[in-house]
Amino acid sequence: AQKVTQAQTEISVVEKEDVTLDCVYETRDTTYYLFWYKQPPSGELVFLIRRNSFDEQNEISGRYSWNFQKSTSSFNFTITASQVVDSAVYFCALAGAGSYQLTFGKGTKLSVIP
Amino acid sequence: GAVVSQHPSRVICKSGTSVKIECRSLDFQATTMFWYRQFPKQSLMLMATSNEGSKATYEQGVEKDKFLINHASLTLSTLTVTSAHPEDSSFYICSATTSSWPGELFFGEGSRLTVL
Numbered sequence: 166a167q168k169v170t171q172a173q174t175e176i177s178v179v180e181k182e183d184v185t186l187d188c189v190y191e192t193r194d195t196t197y198y199l200f201w202y203k204q205p206p207s208g209e210l211v212f213l214i215r216r217n218s219f220d221e222q223n224e225i226s227g228r229y230s231w232n233f234q235k236s237t238s239s240f241n242f243t244i245t246a247s248q249v250v251d252s253a254v255y256f257c258a259l260a261g262a263g264s265y266q267l268t269f270g271k272g273t274k275l276s277v278i279p
Numbered sequence: 280g281a282v283v284s285q286h287p288s289r290v291i292c293k294s295g296t297s298v299k300i301e302c303r304s305l306d307f308q309a310t311t312m313f314w315y316r317q318f319p320k321q322s323l324m325l326m327a328t329s330n331e332g333s334k335a336t337y338e339q340g341v342e343k344d345k346f347l348i349n350h351a352s353l354t355l356s357t358l359t360v361t362s363a364h365p366e367d368s369s370f371y372i373c374s375a376t377t378s379s380w381p382g383e384l385f386f387g388e389g390s391r392l393t394v395l
Contacts, residue, residue: 209386271321
């Protein structure tokens with residue numbers, strides 16, 4: 166069975182602070198995909214990143230960066246110099262090989278205070 | 280880029296009525312679509328996997344007769360909530376994949392159902 170754990174339920178930071186959202190996963194698959202999505206109050210899921218299990222390189226996209234550590238089964242997400250517009254619920258998700266049936270974590274609600 | 284559209288985005292209905300939600304892939308053929316349900320302040324839970332031209336595969340605990348899924352074409356899947364009750368009030372969101380693994384995965388905007 167697959168499992169995604171986002172231990173942080175809610176985080177509040179002051180604008181311009183850096184914040185890291187944790188994601189730990191469990192899977193028996195050797196090939197799998199990890200995702201991060203942003204869900205603003207309007208509800209739609211905004212795709213942030215997809216990473217396959219064979220690519221352990223960290224990735225940076227603007228103020229966003231991701232740290233994939235296969236040894237600890239973690240795929241953490243850092244927002245640098247946070248902004249009020251970053252306030253949302255962030256979901257980490259996992260898909261096994263061959264299917265995009267996603268297993269989502271419970272989400273982390275990020276509040277960025279001006 | 281490819282887009283998945285859901286309709287309606289919001290629907291309010293009376294208890295006992297049925298509601299149909301559409302999920303369309305606008306510029307690609309989606310051989311597989313997925314339906315998720317999200318209760319307020321909770322995570323997304325997979326309800327069913329829908330393959331074009333075949334019966335949907337439901338997750339454990341999801342009532343097939345209550346949540347009817349039809350994937351009649353490569354661009355359209357529908358979810359019908361039959362005899363809706365207030366406990367069915369939720370955010371329903373679909374996703375669609377392009378053919379051949381790993382392809383691409385796209386989510387619809389979601390549909391918020393409120394049953395009075």
